[in-house]
Amino acid sequence: MEYYKCGYPGSVAHEIPKGICGHLRRLILSIMIITILAGGCSHMDEKALSQEANHLFNQGNYDSALDKYAQMMQTHPAVTDRVLFEMGVIHAYPNNADKDYQKALDCFQKVVHDYPDSDYRHDSQMMVLQIHNVSLKDQKIAAQQAALERSRKALESKSEEVAKLRKTVTALEEKVFAVRMEPADKVLIEKQARRLTLLSKGEVIKSYAIALGGNPVGKKEREGDNKTPEGIYFIDSRNRKSGYHLSLHISYPNEQDKRRARKLGVRAGGNIMIHGIKRCYSSVGTAHAEIDWTKGCIAVTNREMEEIYKLVPNGTRVEITP
Numbered sequence: 001m002e003y004y005k006c007g008y009p010g011s012v013a014h015e016i017p018k019g020i021c022g023h024l025r026r027l028i029l030s031i032m033i034i035t036i037l038a039g040g041c042s043h044m045d046e047k048a049l050s051q052e053a054n055h056l057f058n059q060g061n062y063d064s065a066l067d068k069y070a071q072m073m074q075t076h077p078a079v080t081d082r083v084l085f086e087m088g089v090i091h092a093y094p095n096n097a098d099k100d101y102q103k104a105l106d107c108f109q110k111v112v113h114d115y116p117d118s119d120y121r122h123d124s125q126m127m128v129l130q131i132h133n134v135s136l137k138d139q140k141i142a143a144q145q146a147a148l149e150r151s152r153k154a155l156e157s158k159s160e161e162v163a164k165l166r167k168t169v170t171a172l173e174e175k176v177f178a179v180r181m182e183p184a185d186k187v188l189i190e191k192q193a194r195r196l197t198l199l200s201k202g203e204v205i206k207s208y209a210i211a212l213g214g215n216p217v218g219k220k221e222r223e224g225d226n227k228t229p230e231g232i233y234f235i236d237s238r239n240r241k242s243g244y245h246l247s248l249h250i251s252y253p254n255e256q257d258k259r260r261a262r263k264l265g266v267r268a269g270g271n272i273m274i275h276g277i278k279r280c281y282s283s284v285g286t287a288h289a290e291i292d293w294t295k296g297c298i299a300v301t302n303r304e305m306e307e308i309y310k311l312v313p314n315g316t317r318v319e320i321t322p
Contacts, residue, residue: 046076053086062096081118084111088124092131101135125293129284136287184311187235187274189298189320191216191228194289196274196298198311205311208304209289213296218322220252220296222261223269228296231256233318235274238309245276245302246309250318273297274312276305 053068069087073080088107091100108124108131115121155162184198184205191212198205215226229252237249253261253268261268275297277288282302293299300308 046072046079049075057090060095062090062093062098066090081111081115081120084108085120085124085127088127092127101131104131122293125291126281126284129281129287129290132290133284133287183313184316187312187316187318189228189318191230191320191322196300196308198308206307208300208308209286211289211294211299212292213294214292216292219260220257220269220272221264222266225269226295228294228298228320229253229257229272230320230322233320235312235314235316235318238314239273242273242275244273244278244297244299245282246305247273247275248309248312249273250298269296274305274308275299276302 049068049072053065053072056062056065056068066087069083069090073083076083084107088104088111090096091104091107093099105128108127111118111120111124112128118124182200184200186199188197188199189195189210190197194210194212195207196210197207212228213220213226216228218227219231220227220229229250231252231254233251233254235248236251239247239249250272252270252272257268276282277284277299281288285301288299288301
């Protein structure tokens, strides 16, 4: 049998039969190639699939783009949250003739529920609100048009009754305006009811639907627990240039909150506000209050925040109930 000396540079050579030596070299080469590919191929495949899906989307080939994203979920589960978000965008895209809001909601809600630490979770929450708002828009418009038509017919057939109603409405508007000219002396926030009420001398000025922290049940105990506080506080400052339109700062933590945090050995946290919605999401309107999306603050629409900002001076008592 014919022999060769085989060995790595700098190592001890060994005599190996010619056929075995060639096979060993091929095996080592194969292992090296597999190792190199294992380190970089997966990322390249993901990038290539993502580029293909994006290209198909830009061409208007939405079904094929969705197929590519479905392939990415099977082969690259680590990016499932991003893939679900992008699939949801395609399902809800206005130019997609086959758009399906329910499928889009399924994608975004899966990101929210299954990937709590995802970078796409907050945007998915906002997209759920946007889709809900859009899907209800046509129904609301139709209902409003029908109501307007009924009102028009009522005005034509009941002019005297309408005149009386107008006088009643005018009197009520004058009363409400007079009350609103006085600043609120109390802000009542009822967490379970998801309601904020402004009061002046015991009389309700106006109530608003609100969103709370993402973990709303129970008292706030520590920084980062996403809970809205409970207790008696005051409005101690305000911000006209808030990232959330306008904001009123609540005096959390009070002394009781601080003592509880010290006992637990944690930081009490702070920066609790009554605020509006980021400008880029303001179009969701009152639909924002259907989920608790803040980090512990109390949120209303931007228009409502403008009213509250005017009526609630610094020093106003704030009572937050469970």
